[in-house]
Amino acid sequence: MSGTFVGMPAFPKAAHEAVHNATLRGNLRHATHTIRAKRAKAVTEVSDWAELREAGKRIKDHTLRHLDRYLVQLEESVTAAGGTVHWAADADEANRIVTYLVKATGEKEVVKVKSMATQEIGLNEALEAEGIRAYETDLAELIVQLGKDRPSHILVPAIHRNRGEIRDIFAKEMSEWGRPAPDGLTDTPAELAEAARLHLREKFLRAKVGISGANFMVADTGTLVVVESEGNGRMCLTLPETLISVVGIEKIVPTWQDLEVFLQTLPRSSTAERMNPYTSMWTGTVGSGTTDSGTADGPSTFHLVLIDNGRTDTLADEVGRQALRCIRCSACLNVCPVYERAGGHAYGSVYPGPIGAILSPQLRGTASEIDSSLPYASSLCGACYEVCPVAIDIPEVLVHLRERVAQGGQVTQKGAKVVLKPAKGHAAERAAMRAAGWAFTHPAALRTGQRLASRTRRFHPRTLPGPGMAWSASRALPTLPAEPFRDWWQRTNGGRTEDGVANGERAGGGEDSGK
Numbered sequence: 001m002s003g004t005f006v007g008m009p010a011f012p013k014a015a016h017e018a019v020h021n022a023t024l025r026g027n028l029r030h031a032t033h034t035i036r037a038k039r040a041k042a043v044t045e046v047s048d049w050a051e052l053r054e055a056g057k058r059i060k061d062h063t064l065r066h067l068d069r070y071l072v073q074l075e076e077s078v079t080a081a082g083g084t085v086h087w088a089a090d091a092d093e094a095n096r097i098v099t100y101l102v103k104a105t106g107e108k109e110v111v112k113v114k115s116m117a118t119q120e121i122g123l124n125e126a127l128e129a130e131g132i133r134a135y136e137t138d139l140a141e142l143i144v145q146l147g148k149d150r151p152s153h154i155l156v157p158a159i160h161r162n163r164g165e166i167r168d169i170f171a172k173e174m175s176e177w178g179r180p181a182p183d184g185l186t187d188t189p190a191e192l193a194e195a196a197r198l199h200l201r202e203k204f205l206r207a208k209v210g211i212s213g214a215n216f217m218v219a220d221t222g223t224l225v226v227v228e229s230e231g232n233g234r235m236c237l238t239l240p241e242t243l244i245s246v247v248g249i250e251k252i253v254p255t256w257q258d259l260e261v262f263l264q265t266l267p268r269s270s271t272a273e274r275m276n277p278y279t280s281m282w283t284g285t286v287g288s289g290t291t292d293s294g295t296a297d298g299p300s301t302f303h304l305v306l307i308d309n310g311r312t313d314t315l316a317d318e319v320g321r322q323a324l325r326c327i328r329c330s331a332c333l334n335v336c337p338v339y340e341r342a343g344g345h346a347y348g349s350v351y352p353g354p355i356g357a358i359l360s361p362q363l364r365g366t367a368s369e370i371d372s373s374l375p376y377a378s379s380l381c382g383a384c385y386e387v388c389p390v391a392i393d394i395p396e397v398l399v400h401l402r403e404r405v406a407q408g409g410q411v412t413q414k415g416a417k418v419v420l421k422p423a424k425g426h427a428a429e430r431a432a433m434r435a436a437g438w439a440f441t442h443p444a445a446l447r448t449g450q451r452l453a454s455r456t457r458r459f460h461p462r463t464l465p466g467p468g469m470a471w472s473a474s475r476a477l478p479t480l481p482a483e484p485f486r487d488w489w490q491r492t493n494g495g496r497t498e499d500g501v502a503n504g505e506r507a508g509g510g511e512d513s514g515k
Contacts, residue, residue: 045268059262078302094121113232114233137204212245228276228277240299309363349364
């Protein structure tokens with residue numbers, strides 16, 4: 001990936017600062033609880049939801065197992081329909097390709113559909129460095145862009161802003177980006193939406209180049225799909241002469257029949273709607289097709305940029321690869337108690353919440369301080385797994401990544417030898433695990449330690465001492481009993497087992513010996 005948000009610390013520090021922001025917590029709580037309740041109601045309307053969820057999981061797993069074949073098929077289908085496919089190994093290559101394509105048109109402005117892939121690679125910043133201005137057209141993304149902010153939610157990037165804050169941003173910043181906000185703008189939703197509509201209208205009518213992502217790509221037809229609720233996507237996909245779509249290689253599905261499953265589960269899991277108000281699909285270019293008015297309805301030039309950027313490395317991990325099933329519905333964020341309190345910015349990535357805690361460390365690696373902290377940004381309550389429409393077992397992947405971080409943060413190659421570089425900050429944890437492993441394989445030492453711990457229990461601290469004990473600072477240590485279980489059992493049962501046979505009596509003889 002292109003890196004973390006500039007200046008973001010590790011998750012524990014960022015979250016500690018965020019939880020003291022009362023306005024942020026209030027905004028998040030109201031928004032997530034509202035979306036959560038609506039989603040739960042929408043899902044109960046579908047009698048075969050569990051079957052749809054399982055079908056989505058299997059389709060994604062099948063596609064990932066045969067990703068090489070379906071990507072080649074997609075390229076052939078897009079090319080046959082008049083499009084051009086480009087392959088990008090990482091963020092830098094993707095940005096170079098898109099910048100070159102925009103420059104080739106001679107344009108200095110582009111309009112964008114909301115796209116997490118372009119945020120992942122830092123495309124807006126790359127275009128700006130080359131003198132090209134990118135205009136976000138999704139309402140929430142527009143708020144983030146005008147406010148010189150960062151997205152904090154997959155579905156609602158400006159979820160951390162309330163209506164008053166949005167009004168202030170529009171009134172102050174819109175004039176620098178185009179049409180200014182109307183005089184006397186209030187914070188009513190209708191007025192805010194109208195201000196955004198008028199501001200963006202001139203961008204849509206002027207732009208010659210559009211940039212999009214895609215929710216899905218259909219391999220057998222070369223069709224790309226974008227689902228949205230505002231209509232801005234439809235404008236960006238049909239009005240510009242040139243369309244450039246930047247999409248992760250995992251967004252592919254084999255056939256139209258497979259697409260049917262996700263067009264049922266995605267809207268209910270994300271916006272709690274039975275279907276998205278706008279589902280836009282395009283295959284190649286318009287060619288010689290015209291509308292009744294005689295003008296082309298759609299782009300005459302189409303480019304598809306397929307990005308890897310850590311995805312094949314993630315695919316190689318048998319446990320972690322299930323993160324690539326994600327259809328970006330954000331259901332896991334809306335039920336996560338950690339996200340609700342810490343907010344999206346604390347994750348230091350365009351992918352916040354539970355899915356970000358397992359996706360970002362795999363796409364970027366766990367060498368950085370923030371990426372090594374993300375697998376610990378969870379209580380492992382399992383709520384995220386319960387609502388995931390493609391059954392990603394996020395708690396399982398979190399534990400898997402914690403093991404990776406604790407055992408070694410970075411794998412390096414020295415000649416023919418692979419060296420595991422120890423992860424920083426986990427030396428005490430590794431030492432404790434080694435000590436526990438030794439004790440459990442030496443019964444006499446374990447028994448002595450238990451007796452010593454029981455007899456000195458009055459002097460034990462209430463919490464674990466020492467620095468770096470953030471997890472235990474608010475959790476009391478369990479109270480030790482007056483005597484170990486082994487001693488209690490020996491004293492109360494005379495050393496006999498539950499069936500009345502003395503310990504050791506079976507050893508060395510009896511009818512069952514030797515079997």
